[in-house]
Amino acid sequence: MIETPLPRIAHWADVQQLIDMNALTPAEHQLIEAVKQGKWAEVGSAVPKSKTVSVTMRAPLLQYLIKGGCNEFDAAGTGVQVEGAWIVGKVDLNFASAVGSIALVNCHIEERPRMLQIKAPSLLFKGSRLAKGLNAQGADVVGDVVVEGATVEGELCLSGANIGGQLICTKAQLLHGTGNALNVQGAKIDGDVFLRGANVEGGVLLSGAEVGGQLSFKDARLRNAHGYALDMQRTVVKEGFYWQQVENVMGRVDLTSAHLADLADDAESWDKCDELCLVGLTYDVLHGSADVDQRLAWLEKGAVWDDEFHPQPYEQLAKVMRESGHRTEATSILFDKELARRKAIRGRWWSDRKPFRWFLQLCWDYMLQFTIGFGHRPQRSFYVLVVLVSVAWLFAHFAWKEGDFAPNVAVLLISDDWRALAQGPDAVPNPAMVWGDADHAGKDYETFHSVAYAVDVVVPLVSLGQDAAWAPSTNRGPWGWHLWWLRWVLTVLGWIVTAIGAAAVTGVIRKD
Numbered sequence: 001m002i003e004t005p006l007p008r009i010a011h012w013a014d015v016q017q018l019i020d021m022n023a024l025t026p027a028e029h030q031l032i033e034a035v036k037q038g039k040w041a042e043v044g045s046a047v048p049k050s051k052t053v054s055v056t057m058r059a060p061l062l063q064y065l066i067k068g069g070c071n072e073f074d075a076a077g078t079g080v081q082v083e084g085a086w087i088v089g090k091v092d093l094n095f096a097s098a099v100g101s102i103a104l105v106n107c108h109i110e111e112r113p114r115m116l117q118i119k120a121p122s123l124l125f126k127g128s129r130l131a132k133g134l135n136a137q138g139a140d141v142v143g144d145v146v147v148e149g150a151t152v153e154g155e156l157c158l159s160g161a162n163i164g165g166q167l168i169c170t171k172a173q174l175l176h177g178t179g180n181a182l183n184v185q186g187a188k189i190d191g192d193v194f195l196r197g198a199n200v201e202g203g204v205l206l207s208g209a210e211v212g213g214q215l216s217f218k219d220a221r222l223r224n225a226h227g228y229a230l231d232m233q234r235t236v237v238k239e240g241f242y243w244q245q246v247e248n249v250m251g252r253v254d255l256t257s258a259h260l261a262d263l264a265d266d267a268e269s270w271d272k273c274d275e276l277c278l279v280g281l282t283y284d285v286l287h288g289s290a291d292v293d294q295r296l297a298w299l300e301k302g303a304v305w306d307d308e309f310h311p312q313p314y315e316q317l318a319k320v321m322r323e324s325g326h327r328t329e330a331t332s333i334l335f336d337k338e339l340a341r342r343k344a345i346r347g348r349w350w351s352d353r354k355p356f357r358w359f360l361q362l363c364w365d366y367m368l369q370f371t372i373g374f375g376h377r378p379q380r381s382f383y384v385l386v387v388l389v390s391v392a393w394l395f396a397h398f399a400w401k402e403g404d405f406a407p408n409v410a411v412l413l414i415s416d417d418w419r420a421l422a423q424g425p426d427a428v429p430n431p432a433m434v435w436g437d438a439d440h441a442g443k444d445y446e447t448f449h450s451v452a453y454a455v456d457v458v459v460p461l462v463s464l465g466q467d468a469a470w471a472p473s474t475n476r477g478p479w480g481w482h483l484w485w486l487r488w489v490l491t492v493l494g495w496i497v498t499a500i501g502a503a504a505v506t507g508v509i510r511k512d
Helices: 012-020 026-037 059-066 267-271 292-302 312-323 327-351 355-375 379-401 416-422 431-435 450-458 478-506
Strands: 056-058 079-083 086-088 101-105 151-153 173-183 199-205 221-231 236-243 248-254 259-265 275-277 282-286 405-407 470-472
Touching: 012 059, 026 056, 026 059, 026 079, 056 059, 059 079, 059 086, 173 221, 259 267, 267 292, 275 292, 282 312, 292 312, 292 327, 312 327, 327 355, 379 450, 379 478, 405 431, 416 431, 450 478, 470 478
Parallel strands: 056 086, 079 101, 151 173, 173 199, 199 221, 221 248, 236 259, 248 275, 259 282
Antiparallel strands: 405 470
16 A cells, blocks of 8 residues: 555545545544644654655655645645654645644654745745755745755755744754755744754855844854865854854855854864854854854955955954953954965965065065064064164164263364373273363363163154264274264164154055
8 A cells, every 4th residue: 555656636535536445544534634733643653664654655646735735625724744654655845825824743754855946934844855866946935944854965055045933953963965955045044043962964145035033053063174164154143143162064164145133152163173264254242152263263264265365254354352441452443454464475476486576575465564564563663773773772882881972072182181191191991981081171062961862863753962073983993983883874774763653653655
């Protein structure tokens, strides 16, 4: 009996004839009575291990009852609700309208149900085994689609579907090798999408989908070694996206141009991704870690796609960090963005065999990095100036102690008083130091101060009168000789650092 396919059923008379011929199985009789009374047809409590007469239901009868039968059939209108049956044949409900819910719970479904553009209050396959998948492309479901705990061997296709409730794949086994295990491309789901604890072998396609609630992959396992483990290009999630405690990811994870209201994640789950694309991803609130090192590792993995560096993921994270009060962390992220971006630029010059341009770029990048932190740390210019002033002070201090300074006024250098101190039998080892003593002619001359002299040499636009009054001599000793040449270098560096620092502070050098 169970091997005999049923003919097409269009009227209650067709069913009555099968009853009169004793051509229906006990499970099918039970189903008819359950639909009449609006109850569950409880054939068994678990997925049947084998196809026997007592648990078998055939597709034509299911199709007839799911569509509400006909005028001669007095049904309760609650739909077809079955548990523990073995369903034989191809359930063809393409373009059909279901009267009441379709619930095939803990059932074994041999063939792939065809539900293209079906209209139904809800679809429930909880705990069932769909041996060849499900095609419900373009389905219009008022309530939930439940595949919780089910085993789907083949593609579970809901692309283009409109689901008014939730899509629940919690702890489901979605097994399709290297094919698409779950296809929800372009679907509109008003409620949540749960893949918590799901084991997926094949691709999860959510590109272009709109999720009105949450999207959760907590404790999930996604494996598609040679393709997309998760494709969320242009996906919109209006509530939270949960990427936490993910057990395993094999394959590409692509969130290109997706938008998430809330992003709740952890670093360990992202670390499991073989390939990750965050290019164009936007989110309003971040509920994961604000640790900069963890976030930079995440960005470093996700900002390079097809060997091209994209700065947008850094900009997006910095924006969210800044708006949530983590301003220091936001600045660090933008700084590292510039490091990565400029490294990528230099890499292109090197690949194009343009070593001279590579070298110029390297010099300019290091200049901006150490002086102003690419505009994000303009205070560094002050620190660099302090270092330059310290170098100038060190040389000025020892040059003065060793007597390697002289007045920077020509008329004084040829005066009798100076010549008496610097030349002749009464010359002193350090005439510049003696020149300002109260007993000598230079007692009213500008008093030397090594720090002030260093500031005059290094910092432009500031004049303390020291470099105008005193100058190192190249003829008196090594300290004077070195300082005479070094001051040119320090003055040039001082101008460069000050100019770059001023440009960063005033916004002439853009931070973005």
